[in-house]
Amino acid sequence: MGFFDRLKEGLQKTRKGITEKIDQVLVSFGKIDEELFEELEEILITSDVGIETTSKIIEDLKKKVKEKKVIDPKMVKELLKEELVSIMQDEDTDLNLNTSPSVIIVIGVNGVGKTTSIGKIANLYKQRGKRVILAAGDTFRAAAIDQLEIWANRVGVDLIKQSEGSDPAAVVYDAVQSAKARKADILICDTAGRLHTKKNLMDELNKVSRVLDRELPNSSRETLLVLDATTGQNAISQAKTFSECANITGIVLTKLDGTAKGGIVIAIKNELNIPVKLIGVGEKIDDLQRFSSQEFVEALFE
Amino acid sequence: MSLFEGLSGKLQETINKFKGKGRVTEKDVKDMMREIKLALLEADVNFKVVKDFINKVSERAVGQDVLESLTPGQQVIKIVNDELIELMGRVQSKVTFSSKPPTVFMMVGLQGSGKTTTSGKLASLLRKQGKSPLLVACDIYRPAAIKQLQVVGSQLNVPVFSIGDKINPVDIAKAAVEHAKLQQHDLVIIDTAGRLHINEELMDELENIKKAVNPHEILLVVDSMTGQDAVNVAESFNNKLGVDGIVLTKLDGDTRGGAALSVKAVTGKPIKFAGMGEKLSDIEPFFPDRMASRILGMGDVLSLIEKAQEAFDEKKALELEKKMRTQQFTLEDFLEQMQQVKKMGPLQQVLSMLPGMNSKALENVDIDEKKMLHVEAIIKSMTRQERNDPSVINGSRRKRIAAGSGTTIQEVNKLLKDFEEMKKMFKAMSDMGKHNKKGMGKFRLPF
Ligand SMILES: Nc1nc2c(ncn2[C@@H]2O[C@H](COP(=O)(O)OP(=O)(O)OP(=O)(O)O)[C@@H](O)[C@H]2O)c(=O)[nH]1
Ligand SMILES: [Mg+2]
Numbered sequence: 001m002g003f004f005d006r007l008k009e010g011l012q013k014t015r016k017g018i019t020e021k022i023d024q025v026l027v028s029f030g031k032i033d034e035e036l037f038e039e040l041e042e043i044l045i046t047s048d049v050g051i052e053t054t055s056k057i058i059e060d061l062k063k064k065v066k067e068k069k070v071i072d073p074k075m076v077k078e079l080l081k082e083e084l085v086s087i088m089q090d091e092d093t094d095l096n097l098n099t100s101p102s103v104i105i106v107i108g109v110n111g112v113g114k115t116t117s118i119g120k121i122a123n124l125y126k127q128r129g130k131r132v133i134l135a136a137g138d139t140f141r142a143a144a145i146d147q148l149e150i151w152a153n154r155v156g157v158d159l160i161k162q163s164e165g166s167d168p169a170a171v172v173y174d175a176v177q178s179a180k181a182r183k184a185d186i187l188i189c190d191t192a193g194r195l196h197t198k199k200n201l202m203d204e205l206n207k208v209s210r211v212l213d214r215e216l217p218n219s220s221r222e223t224l225l226v227l228d229a230t231t232g233q234n235a236i237s238q239a240k241t242f243s244e245c246a247n248i249t250g251i252v253l254t255k256l257d258g259t260a261k262g263g264i265v266i267a268i269k270n271e272l273n274i275p276v277k278l279i280g281v282g283e284k285i286d287d288l289q290r291f292s293s294q295e296f297v298e299a300l301f302e
Numbered sequence: 303m304s305l306f307e308g309l310s311g312k313l314q315e316t317i318n319k320f321k322g323k324g325r326v327t328e329k330d331v332k333d334m335m336r337e338i339k340l341a342l343l344e345a346d347v348n349f350k351v352v353k354d355f356i357n358k359v360s361e362r363a364v365g366q367d368v369l370e371s372l373t374p375g376q377q378v379i380k381i382v383n384d385e386l387i388e389l390m391g392r393v394q395s396k397v398t399f400s401s402k403p404p405t406v407f408m409m410v411g412l413q414g415s416g417k418t419t420t421s422g423k424l425a426s427l428l429r430k431q432g433k434s435p436l437l438v439a440c441d442i443y444r445p446a447a448i449k450q451l452q453v454v455g456s457q458l459n460v461p462v463f464s465i466g467d468k469i470n471p472v473d474i475a476k477a478a479v480e481h482a483k484l485q486q487h488d489l490v491i492i493d494t495a496g497r498l499h500i501n502e503e504l505m506d507e508l509e510n511i512k513k514a515v516n517p518h519e520i521l522l523v524v525d526s527m528t529g530q531d532a533v534n535v536a537e538s539f540n541n542k543l544g545v546d547g548i549v550l551t552k553l554d555g556d557t558r559g560g561a562a563l564s565v566k567a568v569t570g571k572p573i574k575f576a577g578m579g580e581k582l583s584d585i586e587p588f589f590p591d592r593m594a595s596r597i598l599g600m601g602d603v604l605s606l607i608e609k610a611q612e613a614f615d616e617k618k619a620l621e622l623e624k625k626m627r628t629q630q631f632t633l634e635d636f637l638e639q640m641q642q643v644k645k646m647g648p649l650q651q652v653l654s655m656l657p658g659m660n661s662k663a664l665e666n667v668d669i670d671e672k673k674m675l676h677v678e679a680i681i682k683s684m685t686r687q688e689r690n691d692p693s694v695i696n697g698s699r700r701k702r703i704a705a706g707s708g709t710t711i712q713e714v715n716k717l718l719k720d721f722e723e724m725k726k727m728f729k730a731m732s733d734m735g736k737h738n739k740k741g742m743g744k745f746r747l748p749f
Contacts, residue, residue: 110416143452144446147449195555226526232532233344234346234558260535
């Protein structure tokens, strides 16, 4: 299966939801009027795009419709698609991992899919012939280390861990030393899930970052924020607050295999300009796909 | 957040627009409802739920009498809030226990919603209420899920039933209940694997567990940060299993938690607990009124409304009255009153609620808000001792206070003098109030 097919498969639910509804709307409206825009607005809002971004998109759409003197309601859909693509566009969705070792640190609130995504990412790069090491930086949650260890064994990569309750910064420090000694290409650090509103836990994350700054000053680093597609408007707050303590380079949007639309990433890209780099479409090891804005939106509106 | 502040600000404007009208008109309601709708959507309440809610509330609000102390805008907010609480469930719902122990609870929900942690929290909470719980590890899919429950169990010193991840969860559940009977556990809490509501195979598995052990409570665990999709999830789980209650998790964050409303609205099932943190003691009963105010995001407005209605709470009022009568009312009290007053808006209205105040008399009261600020600054520049006993304020202290508050010695003098007069006045008033309520002449406040 090619990449595009798998993306489509993963997004089927999402797409079906949105496009079916959009088509319904377009069929039931012969002309372009306020009601048509309201219905389109509703579709975006029920996809968790949020009010502000939805309003912006619809306003821009109205302008375009006027400028281009569009009279066919179906064309409105094409324009909306264009608008969404232009928001989600990003030059490179590839992970920037140019040095050996490079570092990926994975952060996010509780239960969004950090550890699972790490397993999948490790597998992706192992398949590409990279030497990957995992760091068990979640020393807090019960059995979090065991969970990552099972993934490490599944993928067949090394895991650096300490005991539950130890200092995550110390674990990461250890892992960096091992990565250097074992000439690893990529070090992936798991972190404990934390609500962005907890100051002390965010400080702890900072400390981990500083260890990486100090020990690997010249290494490429990806800081990936994992967002659950089921999350509503709070994801914006998450993205904002995590940005304040870490230089987020991309989003991993998980659980797109459900019925949630994940539209909040459109708001986040629009407001904070953080690109989505990867998507999670299941619990299995290869249920991870690269995000492409073009294809993402294409698949939504097929 | 900034977006929301914007909305709330707009709402405030709308609220304040129609001061001093007697009845809520259709137009008042329409203006307000647009803002309410946005506020609810921004809080992640499902679109359809919002629509139904707005229609219902609009109908109720039009033509309502406006309480004397409120503006029509405030009145509408009050109705909205009341209806939200009504929808959330007015009373607190508790879990119940089977008359034939062991009682079986079954925890279900999406991946990552917090089932395992919540299972532990419930075991701990209910053990404190005299139950002897047994935790059951039925998540055979997620790596180390069983280990996680075992760690939680050992942290709490609650036994965990597990027979590994090679056995069908239905059989695990059955065996666990048998085990509980033998070991005299009167409560069995089954932790199931997280699953998508559209995964038929796994949803069937839940149905089979249900058939096998006939749980007394099936509790749907929902992440309070969930967006629009919450309705689909809740509806699917409820249709398949008939859930008995909902546990809302991760409420210690800054989510508005509109999912709570969505889930309640589509299932009609009560929310029974709120998860408030990662510690195993961080679980609370669910308070519908608090949740309503959180979702509406207008705690300030709501408490203002409450205050406007109740003026001061009983105890404070009594205290104040006593202080006034016995002339123990200090500048400290005065400052506090002023700050309350500032939060409450229309001064006349607030003053009319001061015990012993006669609202007729207040019609003559002339209030200069800017002077009020000066007064506040002056009092704030005093030491605690000075506020409590102004007699110590000598010449050099006056100078310092004037400099500190950016006012003049004359202003400080005037305040002190007015305050003494006011104290006397209060005493006279409350004495008078006890005998007859009318007959006060022109009355001047120090601002
Ligand atoms: N359906 C689906 N489930 C997923 C996906 N990604 C992760 N999950 C599941 O979500 C649950 C939580 O995943 P974890 O990887 O443990 O999440 P986490 O962010 O590491 O959680 P904490 O470390 O506890 O904060 C697990 O049951 C995963 O199998 C996805 O893309 N789709
Ligand atoms: Mg994890």
